[in-house]
Amino acid sequence: MLCMFLVPSAFLGCWWNIPSNITQAVQEALDKAYLTEKDLTAVAVTIGPGLSLCLRARSKLDRFLISIEWFNKWPATYQSKLQRNFSDHYPIMLRSKYEDWGPKPFRILDCWLNDKSFQEMVQQSWNSVQFGGWGGYVLKEKIKALKGKLREWNREHFGDTFKKYQKIEDELNKLEEDTAGRQLTQHEVVTRKRLQEDLWVAAQSHESLLRQKARSKWIREGDCNSRYFHLMINATRRNNCLKGLKINGTWIEEPAIVKEAVRAFFSQRFQEATRIRPTLDGLRFQTIESYQNEMLVGRFQEDEVKRAVWNCGSDKSPGPDGINFKFIKQFWNTIKPDFLRFLDEFHVNGIFPRGSNASFIALIPKILDPQTLNEYRPISLIGCMYKILAKILANRLKKVMPHIIHETQSAFIEGRHMLHSVVVANEAVEEAKRCQKPCIVFKVDYEKAYDSVSWDFLIYMLRRMGFCSKWIQWIEGCLRSASVSVLVNGSPTAEFIPQRGLRQGDPLSPLLFNIVAEALNGIVSQARANGLFRGFLVGSDKVEVNILQYADDTIFFGEATMENVRAVKAILRVFEMVSGLKINFAKSGFGAFGMSEQWKIEAAEYLNCSLLSFPFVYLGVPIGANPRRYQTWDPIIRKCERKLEKWKQRHLSFGGRVTLIKAVLTSIPIYFFSFFRVPKKVEDKLVSLQRRFLWGGDHEQKKIAWIKWETVCLPKEDGGLGVKEINSFNLSLLGKWKWELFHQQGELWARVLQSKYGGWRALNEATRDNTGxxxxxxxxxxxxxxxxxxxxxxxxxxxxxxxxxxxxxxxxxxxxxxxxxxxxxxxxxxxxxxxxxxxxxxxxxxxxxxxxxxxxxxxxxxxxxxxxxxxxxxxxxxxxxxxxxxxxxxxxxxxxxxxxxxxxxxxKDISQENDDGAFGELWKLKIPTKIAAFAWRLINDRLPTRTNLRKRHIEVTDSSCPFCSLVEETAGHIFFQCSKIIQLWWESLSWVNLVGVFPNHPRQHFLQQDVASCFLFLIAKRAAPHVSSLGYP
Known part of the structure; x- marks a missing residue:
């Protein structure tokens, strides 16, 4: 246990600051030692006012630093704070405690799907079960019966994957020990081959199970990253674990009390108070046409249903039925008739059978160490029956959304993008700031937006927009048939029936929320028409910007007058009364340009909100920030550093590290890359992070980068690893703006750019660099x-x-x-x-x-x-x-x-064609990524052989081959030419009946032999203890 600061802001209420370079150096030292901090439960400070130098100082000073191995061995470890009495330090205690939170729900495991007996059992079970009644009831009962059969099958046939693997491994080792020093009999040869095959299948099943539990979608199965998967499983469980709750000011850890408190909290959140709400009968909204209504309520077609099923993610967590879409897709031909019958009957009556629209709420922490339920984000896990239907309805609804939703809404509308709203906000703020035009900016914060939607108001808006009665009946059936349980550490609470709200995770919810949010647009439009609210005019064409909406992210722009400020508050109050949504004014932000500080303070006080500081974040982008400054990119760099942590490098194969680098580059910074030009300093920093993660080393100790980064970034078929080159990647993403600006000239964001700069043609015109x-x-x-x-x-x-x-x-x-x-x-x-x-x-x-x-x-x-x-x-x-x-x-x-x-x-111009096709053939082989990556280094002669180490001025005492000691150790010799290794090759190739002339060069090997690449990996692993370090994955 240590007393130290890890972040400059950790010491609150005192007169000195901890320099950031010191805390960064401490953090780097901890990373190098593979130590991490254990989260503190219930409180965030360990030193309080009292005997400290500053009487009001509060900080997190005391902390436990634990190795990854500790976490892996005791995943339920947590620390808590004790009473400090007369000391200024709170004592902290590290404990490992397993609590029984109740039974866990059933779910299908991906590793079952490759078992032949499983496939036969599913088809037989599904076809043999017979129930009477209408289609929805039959389908629900068949799923229920199948779950019982699968539990029994897993218990009697499949079992624990790890124990099965260990049992087969023990049998294989015993056979090897019993036959050591003599020839195997024919029966023993057959037995060994069978055990080896069984061991491979068991290893694959176990790794598949770990990958599914670890939720690591980016990494390929088959790379034997089991240790990494174990760590990720424990990390996920640790981060998402609800250790206890603060109830009425008291910290409670008793499972039964906590689960009941969770159920009561969410049951209350989804209850609708009885009240008469005003309506918006005097407002006008866009309505859909009759042909669109006919499309919405047309019969469900088989290809439409299949398209909806295949659009659902195979790796998504299942609902209460435990059926994921990887299973549904594999057995679609078997279960399809029952699903189609259920959908046909729903088309007629719009009714769900009781229990078929059940869902779980998974609690995702919003912050580190949450203490109350308001600090968790509820995500719904939907059952497969409802999800398929909701996906079909959502796909249909998407087609009419652009016709009924105002252009200021950009969420989940075909042809619109969230960055379009960012452009409008950024350009409005830039013009107001540069010209000091009087302008107000009000960033709205909703309180539990999705959970607060009134169903009655949603149905009202559907009628106002011209949706037919049948469609409204369907939507109402989807809403009112729902039942909910909350997962607390994997165990569901008692069920309750919601009366309001839209479930996050339901395919329909984002679109239905847009329809609710369109009411706010209607109120704003009416206020503008009556002269009560005036938007902010941008550019020479005076394009008006008044409100921007992306789901529940809303921002107002307007002229800087108190009349406008009052109008904004009145508009939001009206919207609150009609929709059920509540505005959290205290967490909202107000800012203004071209006005005095006193005026801004008075306006913010009237709105009961805080002053907005510029730049501010909207939809993940800092509005008004200078993208050429390194500080603007600091959050992105920090996220990449966390994703490419040193402990992950330690527990991933070389192929796994390559895959993670690609996943990080195409997930975290891609959003910024799509909007901002990457500064050279930022590019160099990101490349440095990737290179260091790939080859090893840290800030103090650099390891050899065996292959130039330019080569690593080449396409695989041209001799690289296919890692994106950042500058070209950034150019390709930003290039889309000119394309979209040409094709979407009538959209709000394009009109703003046309008004300020002249549109897409202005991008190629030479102007002064300081304009715009x-x-x-x-x-x-x-x-x-x-x-x-x-x-x-x-x-x-x-x-x-x-x-x-x-x-x-x-x-x-x-x-x-x-x-x-x-x-x-x-x-x-x-x-x-x-x-x-x-x-x-x-x-x-x-x-x-x-x-x-x-x-x-x-x-x-x-x-x-x-x-x-x-x-x-x-x-x-x-x-x-x-x-x-x-x-x-x-x-x-x-x-x-x-x-x-x-x-x-x-x-294309940078890449060089690979004449013999060796690299292209290598990556087509059906072998684990780590073996392909190892072979890639071998073909390039970039393994750390003694010869290569000496070329890089690394001291090597003996450069001869460790097996024959006759010649210098090179990759070609140790893998293909050494007399001891050739014997191993001939024996290995005979196992798979491969004959022919044996190649003596790595490149020839991959052009001539496919399956033998795996033997290279085994040779490297066998040779590793005897050679300097062949760097096998």
Whole structure:
């Protein structure tokens, strides 16, 4: 146990600060020692006011530092604080205590799916069970009966995967011991082969089980990362474990009391108080058309149902029925008839059988060491019957959402993206700040938004938007048939029936919440129409920005007047009364530009909220921040550091480390990469983190990076590992903005950019670097980047429609290379229509499109031939009414820009073709990633053989082969040429009946032999104790 500060902010209420470089050095030392801190239960401070130098000082000073091995051995370890009495330090105690929180629900394990007897048992059980009644009841009872059969099958046949593995391993070892020193009999050979096969199957089953429990979706099965999986399982359980609750100010750990308190809390949260709510009858909303209603309530088609099933994640946690979608997809042909019958009957009556719409609530901590239930996020785990139906209904509802939801909402609407709202907010703040325009910004915080939605109000909004009675009946059936239990450390509480709220995890919930939130848009629109609220005008076109919504993330913009401030509060109060949602004004934030500090304080006091500090975070992006500053990227770098922690490096194979690096790069920073240009310093830092995690080492001790990072970032078929090169990845992601700005010119975010800068054409115009926001300036640099310009020119086709977007002379709509301006500069110089769009160069007549060219003077004789060629080029393209001009992305079959194909195109010029195809063949082999990664290093001759170590000036006492001692130890010799190793090769290859000329070079080996790559790994493992360190995974 140590007394130390780990973060500068850990010592509160005192007059000195702990320098961040000191705490960072301490943290690095702990990382190097593979030590981590145990969370403190119930309180966050261990030193309080009293005998300390500062009478009001409070801090977390005392702490237990524990190794990963400790956590793995005692996963239920936790620490608590005791009474301090006369000391200024609270004593802390480390305890390991297992509590019985009750029975755990049944769930299907992925490792069962590969067992042949399991497949036979499921099909036989499902087809043999017969129940009478309507389809939903029959399906529910069949699932219930199957669960009983699976429990019995698991108990009698499958059992504990680890014990099974150990039993087979013991039998195999005993056979090896009994036959040591003599030839095996034919029976013993067959037995050994069978045990080896059984051992492999058992190992795969155990690893699959661990991967499923660890929730590590990024890593491939088959790499034998069992130790890592164990650590992740224990870490997840430790982080999500509800150790106790503070109830009425007292810390309670008794399971029965805690579970009842949890049930009572959530039962109360989902209860609807009896009250008469006002309505919004005087407001207008967009309504759906009759043909859309017909689509919504049409019969469920088999292909539509299958598409919904396949859209559900196979690795998602199951609901109370324990059935995951990996199982459903594998046995779809068996269970499909019963599901289709259930859906057909629901289509008629809109009713669920009792218990078939049950769900669990899983509690996810919002903070470290939560103490109350408000500090947990409830996520619903839905049963498969309801989830399939909800997915079908959600897929249908998505098609009409763009027609009924206002453009200021960007969540879960096809064609809209959350970053579109970020652009609008960022550009509005930039203009208000730069020009000191009077502008207010109010960031709204909802109190349990999804849980507070009134079902009656949701049904009211559906009627107001024109949904037919059948659809409304279906939605009401989905809501009112629900029942809920809360999982407390994996054990469910008693069930209760909710009366309000939308379940997070239900496919329908995000879309239904958008419909509820549309009421707020309607109130704002009515306030604007009545002159009660005025939005903030952006750019020369004075585009109005008043409210931005992404699910429950809402922000208001408006002119800086007290009338607007009062209007915002009145609007939100009205919305509260009609919808059931509650605004947490105390956690909301108010800011303003162009006004005095006193005015801002008075406005914030009127709204009963805190002052907003700039930059502020909206949808995960710091609005108004300078993306060129390293500090802006600090949260992203910290997250990457946590994901690439040193203990993970220690417990992952080389192949596993490569996979994790890719997963981290394409998950954590990708959101920032899609919006901001990465500064060089940040890029270097992220590359340093990746490189150090891949090859080992830390800040003090650097290990050899055996292969250049540029090679690591090459595609696999070209000799690399396929790790994304950050600069090209960032360019490809940012390149989509120009594409979307061209195709979505009528959207709010595009109109804002058009109003401020001139739209997509302005990205290629040369202007002063200090005009516009930093984000826009960086976007222009991307658009004018030589690599990006070349990709856009070579990969984009200009497809003319009605001529509404393309300029006649300046754009490349007549061919791949040149515009009419470049091809006919003389005719352009005498045209009086130089900057016109195509549709302004003629008109549609009864006979079709007719051109109307106008010249400043008659054509000279020498220009006639040029004009004939000009007319031939122009008339070779047909102008089509009612079809907008568009770009076509040739690199993707969809014709739409994709960051993936843009990245591949950007990297094509850098990559070098692999002539013999060895690398391409290597990654196609059906072998574990760690073996393929090891073989990749072998082909590149970058294993730490004694020869390679000496080349890198590492002192080696003896460089000869440890087996034959005749020649120098090289990769080619120790794996293919050593006389002792060749014997092992011939014996190993005979096991799988491989014959032929044996290759003596790694590259030839992979072109000639497929299965033998696994033997390389075994040789390296066998040789490792005798050689310097072959670095086998």
């Amino acid at each position: 926001s930093i984000w826009w300036r960086d976007l222009k640099r991307v658009a004018q980047h030589p690599q990006y310009e070349a990709v856009m020119k070579n990969t984009t086709t200009w497809k003319v429609g009605c001529g509404d977007k393309f300029r006649f002379w300046e754009d490349r709509w007549i061919g791949e290379e040149d515009s009419l301006l470049a091809k006919y500069p003389r005719l352009y110089s005498i045209s009086v229509q130089q900057h016109k769009h195509i549709q302004q160069m003629g008109a549609f007549k009864d006979t079709g499109w007719e051109w109307d060219f106008r010249w400043r003077r008659p054509l000279f004789d020498r220009e006639i031939d040029m004009a004939v060629a000009f007319l031939k080029d122009v008339e070779s393209h047909r102008i089509q009414p009612h079809i907008s001009d568009q770009w076509v992305w040739k690199a993707d079959t969809s014709g739409h820009y994709s960051a993936k194909t843009a990245y591949q195109t950007l990297r």
